[in-house]
Amino acid sequence: MAEIDICLQDIGNRITELRKRLGWTQEELAEKADLTPQFVSYAESGKRAMRPENLLKLSKALNVSADYLLTGEIIDKDLLILSDKIKQLSPSQIRIIENIVDQCNDLFN
Incomplete structure (x- = not known):
């Protein structure tokens, strides 16, 4: 279970880093990804697992691959x-x- 938590936290950290690099608020990312600001907040905190379609929405909005959000590696x-x-x-x-x-x-x- 701890490995999953670490993974979720890592994903959240990558989302936060990319969002800040783009100069966006959580609300702006939520709007661009067609998600709620609360969802973005939970995703960034690593407290909530997300469905694949939401991971894809975030990756498209942030202009990175879903693989990058999951692993931190550029494919x-x-x-x-x-x-x-x-x-x-x-x-x-x-x-x-x-x-x-x-x-x-x-x-x-």
């Missing part, structure tokens, strides 16, 4: 999408992206 599909987007950029834009990633790595590591 190959996500990397392919990102790679396709980067291929459309100019070399100078790619260098900017590389600098941003380097700064994020320095900040979070």
Whole structure:
């Protein structure tokens, strides 16, 4: 049972982190995901398991895969999408992206 609780808390932490990174309130996320603010609050706190369709609603609103919310890992599909987007950029834009990633790595590591 403890493993499930930890997993729910981890999912909630990822939802909270993504929401805050986007600069949204719980109410704004709830509106974008077609859920109630109370549900978002419970999901972020890790106190409530959610049905798969609600996990999908949150993942779509936050623009991440459901796998990311569940595991915290970016799956190959996500990397392919990102790679396709980067291929459309100019070399100078790619260098900017590389600098941003380097700064994020320095900040979070």
